[in-house]
Amino acid sequence: TGTTRPLRILQHVQRSAKQGDALSVITAIDSYCSKVEWAMNVGDKKGEILDTVVLETRPRYVLELGTYCGYSTLRIARLLPPGARLITIEMNPHYAQVAKEIFQYAGLDAQVELLVGSSTVLIPQLKKKLDIEKFDLVFIDHWKVSYLPDTKLLEECGLLKAGSVLLADNVICPGAPDYLKYIRNCPRYRSQYFPAQLEYLQVEDGVEKSVFLG
Numbered sequence: 001t002g003t004t005r006p007l008r009i010l011q012h013v014q015r016s017a018k019q020g021d022a023l024s025v026i027t028a029i030d031s032y033c034s035k036v037e038w039a040m041n042v043g044d045k046k047g048e049i050l051d052t053v054v055l056e057t058r059p060r061y062v063l064e065l066g067t068y069c070g071y072s073t074l075r076i077a078r079l080l081p082p083g084a085r086l087i088t089i090e091m092n093p094h095y096a097q098v099a100k101e102i103f104q105y106a107g108l109d110a111q112v113e114l115l116v117g118s119s120t121v122l123i124p125q126l127k128k129k130l131d132i133e134k135f136d137l138v139f140i141d142h143w144k145v146s147y148l149p150d151t152k153l154l155e156e157c158g159l160l161k162a163g164s165v166l167l168a169d170n171v172i173c174p175g176a177p178d179y180l181k182y183i184r185n186c187p188r189y190r191s192q193y194f195p196a197q198l199e200y201l202q203v204e205d206g207v208e209k210s211v212f213l214g
């Protein structure tokens, strides 16, 4: 194996992290991706901003758009109280398979519901299929062109309530200009930008936190 970047990340986790210890898996991924080969995990600097937002929001229902290898899913899952639900959507079946194995290794597979498919197709099905009412927190970290349409879809499907928090990765690099323009000008949101760097690099990036006002 080791033929793809996600598989090489999984192999590194299995060799160097402690089974059942989510923090050691997070650390192992950051170590591999900063020293051996870059990968598009949210990373430790933006990850700390994510942690802070999770802890202050204390969400019961969390949606993540874009799982990749599951790094940010673990960062969120490890901070959730029992009974909370974390749904993560990944379009790429290979990424989803690796993420599933990483959740199992970290011992958090029971805390995470991983859906494989297009977020634009799956979002309208969430209420019926998963009996979800509203999300308290949405972490947006998938294709940049999908940020805005999927946000509008969440509004239209009644999946946001007053106080729901959207946290969007990569609003500078690669950038999501249409999303930023919308979310910063729409009176139904109060937004705040958190400057940071692109994972594992000295390149400017940041995350945008937006509270839905109802």
Ligand SMILES: COCc1ccccc1-c1cc(O)c2[nH]cnc(=O)c2c1
Pocket: 040, 041, 042, 066, 141, 142, 143, 144, 169, 170, 173, 174, 198, 199
């Ligand atoms: C495939 O591009 C990789 C890349 C290359 C250069 C700069 C940024 C990125 C990048 C960084 C991220 O955190 C990302 N997060 C989620 N979905 C992405 O496509 C993504 C892309």
Ligand SMILES: [Mg+2]
Pocket: 040, 041, 042, 141, 169, 170
């Ligand atoms: Mg990202």
